Amino acid sequence: MRAQDRTILHVDMDAFFASVEQRDHPELRGKPVLVGGTGDRGVVAAASYEARAYGCRSAMPMTLARRLCPQAIIVKGSYSRYQAVSEQICDIFRQFTDQIQPLSIDEAFLDVTGSLVLFGSGEKIAQEIRSRIRSQIRLTASIGVATNKFLAKLASDLSKPDGLMVIHPEMVEKVLPSLAVDRIWGIGTKTAQRLYRLGIKTVHDLRKMDDNWLAAHFGSYSHRIRELIYGIDHQPVHAPDPPKSIGQQQTFPEDLLTQQDIRNVLLEQAQSVGGRLRQSRLPGSVRDR
Numbered sequence: 572m573r574a575q576d577r578t579i580l581h582v583d584m585d586a587f588f589a590s591v592e593q594r595d596h597p598e599l600r601g602k603p604v605l606v607g608g609t610g611d612r613g614v615v616a617a618a619s620y621e622a623r624a625y626g627c628r629s630a631m632p633m634t635l636a637r638r639l640c641p642q643a644i645i646v647k648g649s650y651s652r653y654q655a656v657s658e659q660i661c662d663i664f665r666q667f668t669d670q671i672q673p674l675s676i677d678e679a680f681l682d683v684t685g686s687l688v689l690f691g692s693g694e695k696i697a698q699e700i701r702s703r704i705r706s707q708i709r710l711t712a713s714i715g716v717a718t719n720k721f722l723a724k725l726a727s728d729l730s731k732p733d734g735l736m737v738i739h740p741e742m743v744e745k746v747l748p749s750l751a752v753d754r755i756w757g758i759g760t761k762t763a764q765r766l767y768r769l770g771i772k773t774v775h776d777l778r779k780m781d782d783n784w785l786a787a788h789f790g791s792y793s794h795r796i797r798e799l800i801y802g803i804d805h806q807p808v809h810a811p812d813p814p815k816s817i818g819q820q821q822t823f824p825e826d827l828l829t830q831q832d833i834r835n836v837l838l839e840q841a842q843s844v845g846g847r848l849r850q851s852r853l854p855g856s857v858r859d860r
C-alpha cells in the first residue's frame with residue numbers, strides 16, 4: 572500500500588486537565604481555571620479556554636498567569652485522575668483500531684487505514700470517536716484526519732477547540748502555503764524568529780529556498796523539512812510494544828505469619844500488577860513528549 576493511501580487521525584483533548592476539573596466540579600464551569608503548582612516556581616499545566624482568553628497558557632510560570640488573570644481559580648489537579656480518564660479515552664480508540672501511538676496523556680495518533688472497510692471513512696470514525704468521548708466521558712476532543720501524521724496533527728490544531736477537520740490530498744495546496752513556518756515540525760520558536768528576520772514567514776516563502784540554502788540552515792534535517800513543507804510525511808504510527816514483564820515487590824516491617832495475611836498481600840499485588848498491565852498500553856504511561 573502506498574503511503575498516501577493511509578488514513579491517520581490525530582486526537583487531541585481540549586484543555587484536558589482543566590476540562591476534567593470543570594467536568595467534575597460544576598462550580599468551575601465557565602470560569603478561568605488554571606491547573607498546576609501554586610508555589611513560587613509553579614508552572615501552569617493546563618489553562619481553561621476562559622483563562623486562555625486572558626493570555627494564560629500551559630508551561631507558563633503560575634506567577635505570570637496569575638498576573639494576567641487575577642480572578643483565575645487555581646487547582647492543584649490530580650495526575651492519577653487524569654490518567655484514569657486517559658485510559659477510558661484509549662478504550663474508545665481501541666474500538667476502532669489497535670494502531671495507536673500515544674503522544675502524551677491527552678493526545679494520540681491512530682492509523683485507521685485497516686478499519687475503513689468496517690467503519691467507512693476516516694471522517695466517520697473521527698465523528699464517532701468525538702461523539703463517544705462526548706457522551707461517555709463528557710469531554711470534548713478535536714480530531715484531524717489526513718493521509719499522514721504531520722497533516723493530521725496540523726488539521727486537529729486548526730480545528731481546535733471541539734473541532735473536526737479533514738485535510739484531503741487536494742486541499743494540501745490550499746492549506747499549507749500560507750501557514751507560518753513554525754507550524755513545520757522541527758521549526759521551533761527560535762528558528763522561526765531567525766527565519767522571520769530573513770523575511771521568511773510562511774511555508775510559501777520557505778519553499779522558494781533551494782536545497783543548498785536549506786542544507787546550510789537545517790543540516791541533515793533539511794530533507795525532512797523539504798518533505799514537510801510539501802505535506803509529505805512517511806513516518807508510521809508507532810504502536811508501543813507491550814512490556815515484556817511487570818513485577819511488584821514489597822518489603823514488610825514484620826514477617827507475615829498466617830496464610831490469610833499472605834493471601835491478602837498477594838491479592839493486592841495481583842491487582843496492582845493487573846492495573847499496570849492495563850495502563851502500560853495507554854496514552855501518557857508509555858511515552859511523553
Ligand SMILES: [Mg+2]
Nearest residue numbers: 583584586677
Ligand atoms: Mg490537548
